[in-house]
Amino acid sequence: MTLDDGRPAPAPRRHLAVPLGAEADHRRLERALVAAGWTHCGAGDWAVALRSPDGLTAARISPFDPAGPYTAALYREAAHTGQVPRLYEHRRLAGGGDLQLLEWLEPVAADEAADFHRALTAREPQVAALADVVRRVHERGLREQPWFAPKVDENPDNIMRTADGRLVAADLFSADGPRLYATVLDDPDLVAATIPEHERRFMTELPMTNTGAWSPETLAAMRNGLAAADARC
Template sequence: MLPTFAPDTTADRARALLESAAWTLVGTGDWAWVLASPDGSLAARVTPFDPAFRLFADACLAGPPNPFLVRVDDVVPLRHEGYVVVMERLHPADEDRAQGLVASLGVVSATDSPPPGATADLADHPDVVDLRRRIEDLLAEGARRFRLWGGADIRPGNILQTADGRLRLTDPLFVHGPTVFESIRDGRADLLGDFSRADLEDFLRIPAFVPGPETDALRTALDALDLDGHPLGAPDVDRP
């Protein structure tokens, strides 16, 4: 059973609540932690901040199902822009089949070259055509909304499969995290105008940033930035 999360719940607290309800940590990426439900049928993706996956998850939740797209059951808000995505539990996919789906989608990825030798056998499949259109629409929306938009991240590693072997696309979009990091480090407030101070504080709490001197230095650099028209160091009002 999914715990209840108050609007001011942090991502760390959400993970603790899930673990106390017998959900098990099964994966950690740069932006999020993933926990599996006690019966193994669901996953909860927990992040303090990841606007690209939120764009994708909201579209999955609102749009019609597609057999090549991960099933999202709920998006639960946490403190600021953090959230928990409740979705079907997936597993590593067969590499050749994953490469075939990437090639069939034919969406130019900003993170990887097309898999060598992969055949696009599903390129004209109606569900692949539909998924390609939906991803292209999301890419255009992300580019409109974020100046540090990364683009597509469609590669075999982001194709997973269900327990019975059905392929699912899971994480096809990204905001360019390294440039966000560099902009904080280098004092480039002019590049960070899409994000509030609270957003960026939570960005520094994603799994990619481990406790230590480097992360502490980034927090100090963030404190020195003039963001959102706030005086230096002024706190943001918490948003639900």
């Protein structure tokens, strides 16, 4: 539903409605949602998604996502444009995980998504206000996070449609995964020095659905290297 001026109507009040303590991590949260009737509906490299029993809400759950707070900031700061998903709740999880509770979104055709991305990059009038917020929040991430991805993600899958027909940009920010995980192997002391252990405890538990899972040998090398680096701190 939208207002007469095209802005989305105020979001209904939604929350998880499952008991979740301060020490809940991504595993505990996922189990709690499944037990409450939520169903798995997707997975990427950084997160999995579950759909609420009524079909109106999605939970994006990541074991480790330094960019999560910036994505949530984009959704809040650009809400007036109607071109980002409604964010009902954002919560950091124990061990560096991230929860975003969003309105349910549907995919769009690749050409339609590409057109939206092109308009955003060119700051065309219909998306100029959104482009300004994207730039501002992305620059903030680059200043504050040493592993922030240098470019906005232009994956067509990040442009989606809401139940009331709006095209929205979702999940535009991420950590620079290739650089970060190469450094975990090559210089784990640098990673340990720049990301506190309590914020990267589960960084080797990403779904990696699109890129492909790490080999057992690579996982062991990353975990052992970080453990040794933590012991030296």
